[in-house]
Amino acid sequence: MSPQPSWIIGLMSGTSLDGIDAALLRTDGESIAEFGPALTLPYAPALREKIRALLNSGGHAAGAVARQLTQAHAEAVAALLEKAGMTAQDIAWLGFHGQTILHRPDEGRTWQIGDGALLARLTGIATVSDFRSADVAMGGQGAPLVPLYHAALARHAGLAPPLLVLNLGGVGNVTYIGGDQDSDLIAFDTGPGNALIDDWMLHHSSQAHDEGGATAAQGRVNEAALQRLLDHPYFSAPPPKSLDRNDFSAAPVQGLSVEDGAATLTAFTAASVARGLQHLPQRPLRCLVCGGGRHNTTLMRMLTQQLNMPVEAVEAVGWHGDHLEAEAFAFLAARAARGLSLSLPGTTGVRRPVSGGRFYRP
Structure with a gap:
């Protein structure tokens, strides 16, 4: 029997390096019960350039950038809660993708920076992060996960x-x-x-x-x-x-x-x-x-x-194109919390359906 749907915040910062998308979704990880508010918090130019430099540096000084990135995600969570008129106690999980710095699945490597434990402490909300590593460890590409x-x-x-x-x-x-x-x-x-x-x-x-x-x-x-x-x-x-x-x-x-x-x-x-x-x-x-x-x-x-x-923006069917991936990581956080698969042989080439994620309490 499926649990009751819960409000979950999904966080996505993609390879375009434009900023952080945050979205609220009420879900049990199998169906969608309700869409909530969403927002985008652009990266500060200095942080964006630090991330861009990391992409070409082999990850030197990643720790300091990861802390700044995590703090920026905490600010996005706070802004979204304020927009929604909610508090941390209303949210079951944060789905925290982090920022991809390296993705080399054929070498068994995928690396997203971001400190899940720190985000849980800063927000007071249980956090799921590291969505891709289990898939790569099982022979998958680690992407796409949406x-x-x-x-x-x-x-x-x-x-x-x-x-x-x-x-x-x-x-x-x-x-x-x-x-x-x-x-x-x-x-x-x-x-x-x-x-x-x-x-x-x-x-x-x-x-x-x-x-x-x-x-x-x-x-x-x-x-x-x-x-x-x-x-x-x-x-x-x-x-x-x-x-x-x-x-x-x-x-x-x-x-x-x-x-x-x-x-x-x-x-x-x-x-x-x-x-x-x-x-x-x-x-x-x-x-x-x-x-x-x-x-x-x-x-x-x-x-x-x-x-x-026919090629149409997803708004043509009522979806939220700017925040769909953030919603997806809320959905995947719900699945991870239940031990449900995040990826399948047909989506990443993983040997069998596999779950994943690391879990952090405040």
């Missing part, structure tokens, strides 16, 4: 399979929902999401990202550079498969104008998603897009052209 939540959302909304849910954060990943059972799920990272575009804009303009895809819209796709980008062996490899934020290089677009480079990298993201369709057993009826990439009008247009199916 598919079980995508499936719960689809059931909640009564959406017909086959359905594709595309998340465009720093890295792109898809969940293919082929039927009503969790065993009908297939998931994998498709390729770059926003990371290459963001890094290009950061280094070649005064912007941290291509707002609305406006810069790409002014450029022309360099087909030769695009083909070099698509020659990466990752795209022909069958799932399960996952990526680190820095697995792809923008070297083929070096020397292009800011506009042409942005257009080509945007086309690369769209084409990499299209390449992923070859690994699915059926063509999906539609593609629902979450993550920051859905705000990029040029990217959404290119996806529609490349996929040749």
Whole structure:
């Protein structure tokens, strides 16, 4: 018998390095009872740059950055509780993803910084963290972990399979929902999401990202550079498969104008998603897009052209695109607390369904 649904806060800080998403969800880890408020707390620029430096340093001085990151998450929890008119006593768990610094599952390594014990003390709320390590230890890719939540959302909304849910954060990943059972799920990272575009804009303009895809819209796709980008062996490899934020290089677009480079990298993201369709057993009826990439009008247009199916932001079916991954880690915290699986052979390649998480009391 399932327990009564509880209010849980999910926390997500993704590979785009834009900040912390925090969301309230009332759930038992199997179904969704109620959506609560959500918010985004942008990283302070100094903390963002410290995290960015860690990505390229091998993790030196990670302890100090992890403490600052954890404190920022505690501030996000406090702000969300205030917004919701709740207190720590109203919350059963925090689902704390942390910030991914390294993801090398083929080497048996995945590393998310963040101190779960400290967060539990700072917030007064029991905390679940380290969602990925158990999967990697069992031979899985450790990602993506959101598919079980995508499936719960689809059931909640009564959406017909086959359905594709595309998340465009720093890295792109898809969940293919082929039927009503969790065993009908297939998931994998498709390729770059926003990371290459963001890094290009950061280094070649005064912007941290291509707002609305406006810069790409002014450029022309360099087909030769695009083909070099698509020659990466990752795209022909069958799932399960996952990526680190820095697995792809923008070297083929070096020397292009800011506009042409942005257009080509945007086309690369769209084409990499299209390449992923070859690994699915059926063509999906539609593609629902979450993550920051859905705000990029040029990217959404290119996806529609490349996929040749309806491509819509998840708001079209009433989902919360900016906070869906934070909601997912609330859902996964509930599952972890019950010892339910967080990943499946079809979603990460793990040998059998596996739970996970580390648990900290205040």
